[in-house]
Amino acid sequence: MNELVLPNDTNTLNNLMGGRLLHWMDIAAAISAQKHCNRIVVTASVDNVSFKQPIKLGDVITIEAKVTRAFHTSVEVRMDVWAENIPSGTRVKSNEAYYTFVAVDQSGRTIPVPELLPETEDEIELFAGALRRRQLRLILAGKMKANDAIELKALFFNE
DSSP states (O other), rough: OOOEOGGGGOOOOBBBBBBHHHHHHHHHHHHHHHHHTTSSSEEEEEOOOOSSSEEEEEOOEEEEEEEEEEEHHHHHHHEEEEEEEETTTEEEEEEEEEEEEEEETTTOOOOOOOOOOOOSSHHHHHHHHHHHHEEEEEETSSOOOOOOOOOHHHOOOOO
8 A cells, every 4th residue: 555645644843643654554454354354354453563764744655464364253464664755766664563353244243264374484484473473462452361372482481
């Protein structure tokens, strides 16, 4: 997804407002999730979003969104955000984040999502890491006890 940073998108320093970027990221991620699920999806969570580089007025934003793993009724979507200053020819990575979406029917009830089969080495690595990220999200949300996070425990303890 591409967006042009216009004056109404910026703060008093002529930098893109974080909330505007989060809005655009939510749209790009939702489109990716809907394409995978072929269903309506709703945002369930947004992981830590770090702002590494300011994005300036006039920059072109490119948001690359990709489903990394499908669980029973949810999908994880990874995003990379690039800021490009076309006149100078510079392009920098500004942000990355993971969003989680849940597929729902017309009544808003959760429904199963299609399986995702990773193919490339990068896809396999993102797929494997998704379970650890999911367990961390569930622990932080109070929906899972740390002792039950088998994938996370494997990172710290040899059993």
